[in-house]
Amino acid sequence: MSTAISHAEEVHTHAHDHEHEHHEPNFIQKYIFSEDHKTIAKQYLIMGILWAFVGGSLSIMFRLQLGFPDMQLEWLRPILGSWIDESGKIDKEFYLALVTMHGTIMVFFVLTAGLSGTFSNFLIPLQIGARDMASGFINMLSFWFFFLSSAIMFSSLFIETGPASGGWVIYPPLSALPQAMPGSGLGMTLWLTSMAFFIVSSLMGGINYICTIINLRTRGMTFTKMPLTIWSFFFTAILGLLSFPVLLSAALLLIFDRSFGTSFYLSEIYIQGQALPNVGGSAILYQHLFWFLGHPEVYIVLLPALGMTSEIIATNARKPIFGYRAMIGSLMGITVLAFIVWAHHMFVTGMNPFLGSVFMFLTLIIAVPSAVKAFNYITTLWKGNLIFTPAMLFSIGLVSLFISGGVTGIILGNSALDINLHDTYFVVAHFHLVMGSASFFGLMAGVYHWFPKMFGRMMNSTLGYIHFWATFVGVYAVFFPMHYTGIAGFPRRYYSFTALGNDGQNAFTDLNQFITVAAILTFSSQAIFFFNFVYSIFKGKKATENPWNSNTLEWTTPVNPGHGNWPGEIPAVYRWPYDYSKPGAESDFIPQHIPFSATPESNLPEENEEIAKEKAIESLLAAQNESYNR
Amino acid sequence: MNYLIGLLSIVFFILAISVIVKSMKINKNLSEAEDPNSAADSSNNINAYGMLAFWFFGTVAGVWSFNASAPDFLPEAASAHGVTTDKMFWISMSVVTLAFFITNTLLLFFAYRYRYSKNRKATFYPVNHKLELIWTVIPAVVMAILVFSGWRTWRDITSQAPSDAVVIEITGHQFGWYVRYAGNDDNQLGNYNYKLIDETNNIGIDFTDKNSFDDFTATELHLPKGKPVLLKIHAQDVLHSVYLPFHRVKMDAVPGMPTKFWFTPTISTDEMRAKLGKKDFNFKLNCTEVCGRGHFGMAITVFVDEPADYKKWCAEQKPFLATNPAYLAKVPENLKAKAAKYIPAEPISVDSTATEAVSVN
Numbered sequence: 008m009s010t011a012i013s014h015a016e017e018v019h020t021h022a023h024d025h026e027h028e029h030h031e032p033n034f035i036q037k038y039i040f041s042e043d044h045k046t047i048a049k050q051y052l053i054m055g056i057l058w059a060f061v062g063g064s065l066s067i068m069f070r071l072q073l074g075f076p077d078m079q080l081e082w083l084r085p086i087l088g089s090w091i092d093e094s095g096k097i098d099k100e101f102y103l104a105l106v107t108m109h110g111t112i113m114v115f116f117v118l119t120a121g122l123s124g125t126f127s128n129f130l131i132p133l134q135i136g137a138r139d140m141a142s143g144f145i146n147m148l149s150f151w152f153f154f155l156s157s158a159i160m161f162s163s164l165f166i167e168t169g170p171a172s173g174g175w176v177i178y179p180p181l182s183a184l185p186q187a188m189p190g191s192g193l194g195m196t197l198w199l200t201s202m203a204f205f206i207v208s209s210l211m212g213g214i215n216y217i218c219t220i221i222n223l224r225t226r227g228m229t230f231t232k233m234p235l236t237i238w239s240f241f242f243t244a245i246l247g248l249l250s251f252p253v254l255l256s257a258a259l260l261l262i263f264d265r266s267f268g269t270s271f272y273l274s275e276i277y278i279q280g281q282a283l284p285n286v287g288g289s290a291i292l293y294q295h296l297f298w299f300l301g302h303p304e305v306y307i308v309l310l311p312a313l314g315m316t317s318e319i320i321a322t323n324a325r326k327p328i329f330g331y332r333a334m335i336g337s338l339m340g341i342t343v344l345a346f347i348v349w350a351h352h353m354f355v356t357g358m359n360p361f362l363g364s365v366f367m368f369l370t371l372i373i374a375v376p377s378a379v380k381a382f383n384y385i386t387t388l389w390k391g392n393l394i395f396t397p398a399m400l401f402s403i404g405l406v407s408l409f410i411s412g413g414v415t416g417i418i419l420g421n422s423a424l425d426i427n428l429h430d431t432y433f434v435v436a437h438f439h440l441v442m443g444s445a446s447f448f449g450l451m452a453g454v455y456h457w458f459p460k461m462f463g464r465m466m467n468s469t470l471g472y473i474h475f476w477a478t479f480v481g482v483y484a485v486f487f488p489m490h491y492t493g494i495a496g497f498p499r500r501y502y503s504f505t506a507l508g509n510d511g512q513n514a515f516t517d518l519n520q521f522i523t524v525a526a527i528l529t530f531s532s533q534a535i536f537f538f539n540f541v542y543s544i545f546k547g548k549k550a551t552e553n554p555w556n557s558n559t560l561e562w563t564t565p566v567n568p569g570h571g572n573w574p575g576e577i578p579a580v581y582r583w584p585y586d587y588s589k590p591g592a593e594s595d596f597i598p599q600h601i602p603f604s605a606t607p608e609s610n611l612p613e614e615n616e617e618i619a620k621e622k623a624i625e626s627l628l629a630a631q632n633e634s635y636n637r
Numbered sequence: 638m639n640y641l642i643g644l645l646s647i648v649f650f651i652l653a654i655s656v657i658v659k660s661m662k663i664n665k666n667l668s669e670a671e672d673p674n675s676a677a678d679s680s681n682n683i684n685a686y687g688m689l690a691f692w693f694f695g696t697v698a699g700v701w702s703f704n705a706s707a708p709d710f711l712p713e714a715a716s717a718h719g720v721t722t723d724k725m726f727w728i729s730m731s732v733v734t735l736a737f738f739i740t741n742t743l744l745l746f747f748a749y750r751y752r753y754s755k756n757r758k759a760t761f762y763p764v765n766h767k768l769e770l771i772w773t774v775i776p777a778v779v780m781a782i783l784v785f786s787g788w789r790t791w792r793d794i795t796s797q798a799p800s801d802a803v804v805i806e807i808t809g810h811q812f813g814w815y816v817r818y819a820g821n822d823d824n825q826l827g828n829y830n831y832k833l834i835d836e837t838n839n840i841g842i843d844f845t846d847k848n849s850f851d852d853f854t855a856t857e858l859h860l861p862k863g864k865p866v867l868l869k870i871h872a873q874d875v876l877h878s879v880y881l882p883f884h885r886v887k888m889d890a891v892p893g894m895p896t897k898f899w900f901t902p903t904i905s906t907d908e909m910r911a912k913l914g915k916k917d918f919n920f921k922l923n924c925t926e927v928c929g930r931g932h933f934g935m936a937i938t939v940f941v942d943e944p945a946d947y948k949k950w951c952a953e954q955k956p957f958l959a960t961n962p963a964y965l966a967k968v969p970e971n972l973k974a975k976a977a978k979y980i981p982a983e984p985i986s987v988d989s990t991a992t993e994a995v996s997v998n
Contacts, residue, residue: 023857051919066698071931099930099931099933100929100930102931103927103932104929134744138875142727151756166823173927174927178876178927180874180875181876181927181928181929184874184875187811187875187928188929188930189876205968272893273893274892274893274894275831275893276831276873276876276893277810277831277832277834277841277873278722278811278873278874279874280877282831282832282834286893287893288893289893290891290892290893291891291894310685323761324751325759326759326760326761326762327762327763328763329762329763329764329765330763330764331764332764333764333769355878355887355889356889356896357870357888357891357895357896359891360791360792362789363795364792366785367784367788367791368784368788371780371781371783371784372780374776374780375776375777378772378773378776379769379772379773381740382740382772383769385740385744385747386762386768388744388747388748388751389747389751389762390751390759390760390762391747391759392753392754392757392759393681393685393751393752393753394677394681394753395677395685395752395753400684403688403744403745403748406744407741407744407745410741410744413929414733414734414736415733417729417732417733417780417783418726418729418730418733421725421729421787422791423721423725423784423787423788423790423791423794424722424725424726424729424787426722426885426887427722427726427882427887429887429925430880430887430925430926468678468680472684479691480691483695487699487702488702488706491702491703491706491709491710494706494710494711495706495709495711496882498712498880498923498924498925498933500927500933501932502932502933503933505934506880506923506933506935506936507917507921507923507934507936508921508936509918509919509921510937514709515709518706527981559723568694575767587759588758588759589762590761595759620871
């Protein structure tokens with residue numbers, strides 16, 4: 008501890024001689040069209056939080072229909088207007104619109120933009136020791152394309168024919184034919200336009216993340232000294248960069264089919280008393296293209312959460328992450344395998360069964376690196392000295408949800424078992440736990456952990472604990488029982504279960520009520536977070552530079568890091584980020600910028616050899632400064 | 638009602654935690670000074686006990702809710718392959734439930750056991766290759782076994798249908814299913830073409846194909862018990878998915894791309910009624926691919942008959958051509974004589990709506 012401080016002071020003393028050239032930005036440059044990665048990160052975060060409340064409230068509306076099918080929803084008429092039908096219930100088409108928009112918003116706008124956009128932007132420069140992103144301008148464009156995309160998607164909620172309604176996967180022909188359902192009209196056009204901008208935004212972000220990580224690491228920050236957060240953001244960006252363009256092409260072909268009479272996805276269709284001229288297209292082609300993004304998307308959402316959790320668990324267990332290299336290896340394995348498992352979403356689409364066998368094998372391989380990650384998290388807790396900050400609680404929650412949702416993937420990845428479970432609530436339970444809730448917990452963990460660096464103040468931890476317990480109990484209460492309805496064969500995206508016959512609709516009446524009430528409570532308890540978040544930005548306790556006693560570089564910046572992040576020189580990096588509770592060391596953490604020569608008492612034999620390299624690392628300072636002045 | 642009780646207990650659980658946390662906060666000033674070098678506060682132990690409590694109540698709730706829900710699970714599979722996949726499901730489910738339980742127990746127990754204490758230092762334990770190797774290999778082996786048995790079953794299910802399989806055509810449309818049988822004479826479905834669809838010929842049967850002449854349509858699905866059945870699946874407008882929950886059958890219906898699924902029903906409707914003690918039980922065919930407004934209601938009833946009863950039912954059905962003799966005009970000249978055999982001697986009224994397919998909603 009004392010060495011850390013003295014070294015930090017040392018850095019400060021010879022600071023200021025190198026003034027990073029900047030002029031005082033005006034309000035618009037500082038808060039709206041900002042090129043500062045920290046501001047852009049906060050913009051993403053605030054958008055993500057707002058979207059999460061929109062997406063969540065949509066789910067509450069359809070849960071009301073599922074839990075209380077006889078309930079009078081006349082009181083929603085002021086908001087929903089004619090989407091409440093004459094009998095005072097949710098319109099059947101609007102129900103599908105709710106399901107569709109809930110999925111779209113949560114997957115893309117909350118867990119992709121809100122999670123990756125926020126933390127990749129915020130943490131990459133701070134943790135690798137860079138003054139900003141490789142291109143601040145493209146970074147700014149990335150956010151504003153996202154904003155444009157959000158505005159279009161949000162506006163589609165208010166048009167008369169309703170937003171897109173064919174499920175978040177928008178399979179054609181349903182999404183291609185406006186006569187098939189009203190949501191496939193203007194709503195779908197807006198959906199596609201919005202997603203096109205979204206993809207542009209995410210590509211701009213991704214290119215920036217990759218360039219920054221490769222080129223702008225501070226001196227000494229080799230790849231094997233990078234925190235796991237950065238590794239996960241790196242692989243996430245690669246996943247997005249390679250898969251989002253495929254979604255764009257899928258969307259473009261769909262736009263052509265919708266507007267220009269092409270037949271990429273359409274063939275032999277007779278609808279509303281009319282035989283369409285389209286022949287030769289393939290509806291399955293769309294599904295292949297969609298899931299080529301759609302499956303990596305699961306990991307785009309999940310990997311940042313896993314990376315941040317690694318960091319938070321190590322910090323708060325006061326223990327190095329177990330198996331650092333295995334963690335990188337499993338991230339890499341997941342990244343590669345993520346591209347070759349997509350067709351497990353399509354076992355019963357009529358795809359060649361042999362292809363199904365191949366994808367079943369590949370899918371179950373991806374369970375191995377995932378299992379390794381779970382075991383490594385658990386071993387990191389073993390013999391730790393655990394500090395339950397709200398971030399730590401959410402991280403432990405993430406590991407639990409990741410396991411609980413992950414194990415059923417082994418069932419669903421088995422094509423023979425998927426026949427009966429496909430498109431039932433078993434699938435809904437699976438992906439809401441492993442991808443939805445786990446990633447959401449990662450997002451929350453990240454907010455609680457890095458809030459002090461973002462806003463210079465602390466969030467109230469007591470409210471954080473209450474928020475965690477309510478949410479942790481809540482998501483299990485909501486999603487765990489859905490396995491049961493899935494095993495009972497209840498299909499998803501059903502307005503009601505009357506057509507199952509044999510009193511099927513009465514089988515789980517009380518269970519569905521329970522899920523709905525639990526969902527409402529869980530959703531309401533997010534208000535605790537919202538209050539805490541907003542209140543703490545303005546009135547929270549003042550934070551210190553390094554409130555969690557963490558090792559990574561962002562904690563060496565001032566409480567409110569300014570433009571350029573470090574007022575003086577960027578610190579050099581000498582060691583990996585996980586030197587917690589090192590035997591022999593005085594303090595229970597040794598930050599990355601402390602050279603081995605300063606800690607002879609705790610160095611391992613091979614680390615003493617590293618001392619010789621320190622001179623070489625320091626000598627890179629001039630080159631590093633010059634690269635910023637070019 | 639039981640679930641509401643469960644819910645209330647969760648609410649009280651949350652309330653209890655929040656009350657304890659609050660009271661701890663009030664007592665903060667009374668308790669001994671916190672360790673200034675640590676972010677751990679006085680709630681640390683409460684959160685640690687919370688992990689144990691979560692484990693305990695979670696386990697109780699999990700076991701109880703499973704048992705309470707089990708009576709509503711799908712009963713024994715009514716098809717040959719379904720029995721195999723059900724068995725595999727429950728075996729896989731026990732394997733993953735075990736893994737789920739052990740890992741979650743370790744996670745929550747470690748969280749409790751290794752809660753912060755200022756008298757203790759965490760163990761610096763960055764890596765153990767042997768351990769990592771073990772827990773890479775074990776899941777890999779378990780996965781390999783599961784995947785191999787799954788693959789064999791999948792291969793058998795998706796194999797070529799036996800040549801003597803009863804061929805039935807299912808066509809999905811917004812919002813219902815058309816059923817067409819291959820007829821009593823040739824067990825061969827005639828061609829169809831979506832451009833031939835009209836108000837009466839709503840499947841688009843092609844009467845230039847002689848196999849079409851004896852084909853008959855139905856508003857419900859009849860299957861012979863113990864005989865392989867090959868479903869040939871089409872869709873007219875958007876994606877649909879044939880789902881026979883009790884037979885563990887699911888296959889998408891895709892416009893422009895015929896799909897198929899073959900299986901052998903093993904339990905007749907009567908036997909299932911007796912088994913379940915429900916006199917009005919019926920098998921169903923539902924839709925599981927979102928297809929629009931009426932998606933959830935898109936169902937027809939399925940009857941599994943004893944082979945003799947099935948034969949009798951088939952014999953009672955009249956070919957489409959017999960009920961709609963007007964379509965004789967579409968038959969090419971050289972096949973007219975063959976087709977005419979199916980036309981009843983006395984003319985029947987042209988406005989017959991006997992074949993109007995079922996349309997829910």
